Amino acid sequence: MSTPADHSTTLSHEEGRRGAFSSRRVFILAAIGSAVGLGNIWRFPYVAYENGGGAFLLPYLVALLTAGIPFLLLDYAIGHRHRGSAPLSFARLRRGTEGLGWWQVAICFVIAVYYAAVIAWALRYTFFSLDQAWGADPEAFFFGEFLQAGDVQVTADVVPGVLVPLALVWLAVLVIMALGVQRGIGVTSLVLIPVLVLAFSALVVQALLLPGAGAGLDALFTPDWSALTSAPVWAAAFGQILFSLSVGFGIMITYASYVRRREDMIGSGLVVGFSNSGFELLAGIGVFAALGFMAEASGDAVGDVVDGGIGLAFIAFPTIISEAPAGALLGVLFFGSLVVAGITSLISVIEVVISAVRDKLDTSRLTATLAVGVPAAVLSLVLFSTTSGIYVLDVVDHFVNQYGILVVALLSMLVVAWVVRALPVLGEHLNVHGRPRVGTGWRVLTSVVAPAGLAVVLVLAVRDDLAAPYEDYPTWLLLVLGWLLVLALPLVGFLLARLPWRSGTHLDGPPPGSDPAAPLHATSATDPNRPGTGHDEGGRP
Template sequence: MSEVNKWDSPLSFILAMVGAAVGLGNIWRFSYVLYSNGGGAFFIPYLVAIFLMGIPFLILEYGIGFSYKDSFPNIFKKINPKLELVSWILVLIVFMVGIYYVVIVGWDLIYLISSANFSWGNNPALYFANSVGGNNDLSHITSFMIPTLIAVLVIWFLVWYISHKDLSRGIGRFSKIIIPALFLMMAIIIVYSIFLPGSSIGINTLLNPDWNSLTKVEIWLAAFSQILFSLSMGQAIAMSYASYLPEKARLIDDVFVVVACNCLFEIFTAFGIFSVLGYMSATSGTPMVQLVSEGTGLVFIVFPTIFNMMGPVGHIFAPFLFIAILFAGITSAMAIIEPMVNSIMHKFDWTRKKTVTVLACIGCCLSLIFTTGAGSYLIEVVDTFLNNFCLILLIAIQCIVFTRYIDMDSLMSLLNKNSKFKVDTPWIYIIKYILPVCLLFMWIWGVFDLIGGTDMFELAVFAVLTVVILVTSRILSKAKSKN
């Protein structure tokens, strides 16, 4: 492997992996999942999911990426040539996630700029619908949201500028600066939040345990889903980054560091978010149940409303939050496109600069679809299909393929070689038997949920996406390799 495609230090790899894991979902999703799934009681299935799925599967990904030091499709091809098509399907799906993920980061950039004078006004929901994300009216799909379009171009340029450089001078150097800055900013926000008047109302609401919820299968599925997507499991990101590691890497130790950073970040962020919601509840007299939201509703509607109430402090608090979200979003966006970058480089023997440039141009053009007046609705439809249907199934397939075709005992020896933490036979049993069953159960549940709540337009989008994914993956798998 070329030296330009290697990490210059273990720290670069760890920070890049933390950047890949810590993203928008940690900031706007976890607090809602925790609140709506048993409060404090949710930590029990959450910890079970970490140790039963998160850590074991990441160890597997690190080990395979480090062992083969190749792209995800090439690894599958070496295992069994017939499996190359499946690998390209996964890589392409992850890249498609990156296409609309950049748009959401673009929304944050708009709000960061808007925080200078609170240009979202007294009705942040109307501002978001009319100027940023659009609404569910498909008649607006022919018109562009100009601020969003410009913001998306800027984010894609930043992703390209950082990622097209040599690995250590680009992603590695950027991660060394941005990840510590992100954690520092979020620490300041969280500490300030918990001292706001009424913060205890929010924290008590968040942590109030509902022990009876532990008997509900939905709570356990929510915990496993949170870990699955929070750690970017099975998306070939960890495998791609691990393939750039030098010898003597402490693979298992690195997994524990990354998982600990990710989980602590989202837990403490949830404390900060609910502290602010408690402040708003105490100040405005609005019940907490009416304030709690997730996703875009929380970050782009509820929080601007709170900032409006905070007076001069809000003009400091708002930019801090949106800068932190921007940093988390950019590092995750770079990680999301990396599996495709790695795969194309190995398939066609392109340079990193050429590969990132071509993919950034393609991704940027496709992202424009989500900058229309119906952008937020289209993102919701596409995200539901790719995550609930595609990714979970493909991760389960990975468990089955790797444990069937790879010598797990030899892989275990490689993992244990330089690590202080060790894995043993139970780890193999978890990967081989328990994880596929859990993932397939989650997939079946997600499919029923998907079918039950879709209309004809959404089904048409699902069909188009399926055809595009299968045809493109077929072309890429059949293309002649130049490496």
């Protein structure tokens, strides 16, 4: 019979093999780095403007408190208690739920493949900003000279101007991932997150000094209170929060598994949640101040120049940079911020896959990094350094975000809350070292309010896509790279769940000694209410 000392030794060896963040501060910065990505900069300002301006901040705050942070804490609890990647943590929660973890891994692999391309574009545009290489027509330059995008079709025609920066992005990511959890992800976050905050703050200050900045801020923050009676506005708030916090698709489960056992995960979750929203608000101020200048310079209303996503970053902002005083500095700050935010998010996405491979196959860090990163890089280069890359990226991003992440997040939450009924145990775990404590309110928000919000967002998304083809793309493109891809992800996930785990992997409940909410021998099969014990009701899929 093993002793507590034996359990401690086993767990220390496992944690040493997987890697860990050196401190709570490093974990928080890494989690913020994952949450603060491209969507914070180019998605939130547009979503806020389109959904009531200043009035949108009310449903946004409600969504943060009732869905975003509760869901974030759920991911933290699963990963921190079960000490594994998403698949391993779900397997330890209940053996039959392992497929949900692999579904999340499959989603992260797809996201990593196309997300790197946008970072490569931003990297190239950082240097374009120095001499405004896009000329008098940024839109024609972006789609024509830069991406060489023609008709909507899939081609193999390579665009060297995208191939080279994309290869550099993947090289940097592979080096970071090979260095490990602390020396790679941790150190990168310690350096890049302060750089991002300083660079973007400088951008905001410069944008606020531009003529017309006040008109832009008025357009963003003037409240349309009637929007509060609109269900799509509330759905947009829930969607923005859940997308931007990186919850529901394995990232925060994985990162939490690298945190030392006696850490305050609740306080960390609050810091990450509010930091993410604070950066989104900062991004809104900077972007709309710049759009206000653009509107004044062109003689248009602010509403006529507002755009989001790729249009904002690679068409509207180059126009602003060309006309603004010290435009080169503005451009370097803006596109440099996109690169930094993108890199910190990309390493979190690819880490979900690497961690799962290491747990499943017991490989070294370098082997797993190469096994995951090289195929991802090759696919990325093949698909997105071609003249059809922009169209492939747009379709895949839309469907994976709308239906990949949303569906697996909703099902994961419902399974944990209502099938496994693990919320009481997970709440107990958070409360051991966490403050403020979570209780019935958190369980209600996680099991009812957050899933309801997700369901509404999902229903509205399906309604919109069935009403009209997305961006009027050809049906075959939407079918192959959209709907069929979304259906393939869970199939791949549950097939991977059938592969055997490495010899010696502890699957029945959390690793011995890893749950501070219970004694070291608390994997007793006599407690039917404790998930992941000897009562394997679900079985492996």
